[in-house]
Amino acid sequence: MESAYTPQRFDYGDHPSQYAELWVPDARKHTAIAIIIHGGFWRQAYGAEYGRPLASDLRDRGYVVWNLEYRRTNGGDGGWPETFLDVAAGLDGLESALESSGLEPGPRVGIGHSAGGHLALWAAGRHLLPPAAPGALPETLRCLDAVISQAGVLDLALAESLALSDHAARLLMRCTPEEDPVRWQWADPADRISPGIPLLMLHGTTDEDVPVELGRSFARRAMAAGGPVDYLEFEGDHYGLITPGDKAWEMCVEGLGALEANGLGGE
Structure with missing residues (x-):
């Protein structure tokens, strides 16, 4: 039976896809705030509705949840740099949403599925980006305190070389790695292999969308x-x-x- 609960919507821009949903439990049992970033290979056909069942389940368990939407490719006005700027703005808007709702802040855990795993880990390393890069944060700031990658596309260049989902990474970036290597470096978490926060990676061995070897490869490098x-x-x-x-x-x-x-350290 579907819940009758309606989350609060917060717009962080004027585009229809620039919003996030705040799910607030009847009784908050956890200090951590779960930030859901949905997947779908960054394409418009897949939106925040894919995060809602997870948000509802976590809310029922006593978590505050931030279900983030963003501009996507294939008709959604997204791609480089819009998708990245949206994820950055959506995460940066959480603090004011909590304050306006009378909620205490807490450690922020990004939970990203597939392409959402890429965006979550990219966001976790924003403080490592050069100032000129879209979405960069000062070295002293963090927008996430941990990331849970659900079969995340954490190596963007490898995803392109494997032509995952008909070169979805190239569509996101609007070019090949050879055409603009700096752009790809800024967008790829694999170029900032350890952003200095806990990373939990989960991957199914029969995953046909994001092959398990992509997860294994990233995990080996990150551990090394x-x-x-x-x-x-x-x-x-x-x-x-x-x-x-x-x-x-x-x-x-x-x-x-x-x-x-x-003991995650929230700000």
């Missing part, structure tokens, strides 16, 4: 770089991670609880 990374595989596909009740989604919820229990 000394980053605080946990990598978990499970027997399953791409979509159990965003299906409440599925064992893969329960792994995400358990990971969120463990991150909070380990």
